[in-house]
Amino acid sequence: MSNVRIPPAVLQTPGFAHYSLAWSPFHTNRIALASSANFGLVGNGRLHLVSLNSGPGGIALNTDKYYETQDGLYDVAWSEVHENQLVTASGDGSVRLWDVMLNDHPIRAWTEHTREVFSVDWSNIQKDQFISSSWDGNVKLWTPDRPRSLLTLKAHQSCVYQALFSPHHPSIIATSSTDGTIRLFDLRSPSYAPSLPSSNSSFTNPLSAAVLTIPASGSEILTIDWNKYRPWTLASAGVDKMIKVWDCRMAQEEGGPGKVGGVCETHLPGHEYAVRKVQWSPHSADVLASASYDMTCRVWNTSPAAGRMQLMHIHDPHTEFVVGCAWSIYEEGVLASCSWDSKLNVFRI
Template sequence: MNRPPPLNFQTPGFAHYGLAWSPFHEGRLATASAANYGLVGNGRLHLTSVGPGPGGAPSLVLNKYDTQDALYDVAWSEIHENQLVTASGDGSIKLWDMMINDLPIRAWHEHSREAFSVDWSNLKKDVFISSSWDGTVKLWSPDRPRSITTLQAHTSCVYQALFSPHQPDVIATCSTDGTLKIFDLRAPAYAQGPANNSFTQPLSAAALTVPASGTEILSLDWNKYRPFTLASGGVDKIARIWDCRMVKLGAEAAQAPGVGGVCESQLVGHEWAVRKVQWCPHRPDLLATASYDMTCRVWATAPAPEASKLVYIHDPHTEFVVGCAWSLFEEGVLGTCSWDCKVNVFRM
């Protein structure tokens, strides 16, 4: 079977860090980018409509926004089709409306170091979270001037924080300390009152801590069909599948936080660090991984390690591949972004 060549577009001078498909419009794609590979200089948010335009090129560049510092991640709003939020190297979180040129419609600056990830809840659609190199995760509402809650999730950089797609008050985090953590915001430890606020006393009790690696964990993702099944990837070049079904929630989480998690499978094949992992939204057994080895790989996973296998390699990028994202509307379609200033959209 002949596969069509990938669609790709370039953003000269801006290396990509993250990309996200719109939950409202098929083919609408946002990318978070940075000049000088994010080490110093400006950032840029690109909004593109990817489709079968003339010559197979993207059909339309919808808008682009420049920022004073690098952009490391982007997430679409789940309640407003034209809005999205970004995480920046100066620690700021910005909300954008693609119908408004130039400036964000709201900005927050509570993180003391680089803000590295953002995620909008698809269950509680009026909140989103951010994670930072300062070790915290913050819960936000687009209508509030300050964060709702602060979690002192780790003692070092939190590379990613994600809402569970199954439990609206549960989030997972990963860090330079080599652990995955699961937090339940309903636990009594997170109750806010006049003598306890999240700004002077950040919340810290995890419902479950998974010692996932002896090195940094750079990315994680929840399986969309199997509650408490997560994937992780990091500096040790291995993607792992975790069964965390023994996690305690609610009051139990505060009274007896646990350490555990069972590694179901290890996906070995990348030559350098695994920078991004993402489960397919259409099937429970497909996982995409992006790596500094300049490839994006797709794996068919299974609880039995020997049954997991590599099914696809995408390798036209010429620099680190730092992001990958499955299309929410079209099965088998993936987008990748890289430090080569290119975004590729292809079908497996």
């Protein structure tokens, strides 16, 4: 484990607890930050646009702009086709599309979900599509130009904490839920074909057939992430404090399509409370970051050399739950974390 302590660059936004952050895929120095008043329990939200500026004293963080919302924001994702657009997930059940060149209101809002929207993810392959997941158990597929969702997946019977496109296969979506399972959906199935503009079938009749269900935990799975280099590898974590790495390809071979399976490659114990976020490094197949209610952000090596520890680094300046972390896309070793202490930290491992 690293003993080198490099002071992080810190941005504080008083009155707003942070839930999620995302680095821009177009600009090396731009971060979007989804925040909520009163820890997201009640009150309004705010979308912050943050820039990083390097100088003699290191990295400085500045708030370039922010947008107020009527309810708390839980997640944010940048567009993969438009450098100035991004979507947010809100506690009022809405999904909103923003343009950072405009000063006030979102350019589109969708309100199909019936409960809090907890995650949004933009496809990095099918770049005109993104998905949302909600406490209503549904995952919805969207495109910015349509007033309604393209289709609805009844992914779980309970809250879907996260839904993510595979970075390798544009038709594969993974979900995690309060029911302790990870589920994979394949949109190439004929039943998932997006409806015609005149059809309301996918809007009124959610689809629910997962191609694979992994019983990942006896408690809630709060977060998942696809490995960027190994196409069928997923990391998961949640209330049981354990980070697990899964080979979904082996699970498919073992269980077959539509079956229950699961091959866990690695267990990463160490967090003292629930793990709220995991994210694989975009620069290394074996490096994983995690954020936890134990107020730390940690970095792991899932395949350490003989005699080396899996735990590489502990980042612990936060004074409240750390609920978000994300690697810089362009600069290797740079990680950002956000917390209920209203602070965004950017630091180098």
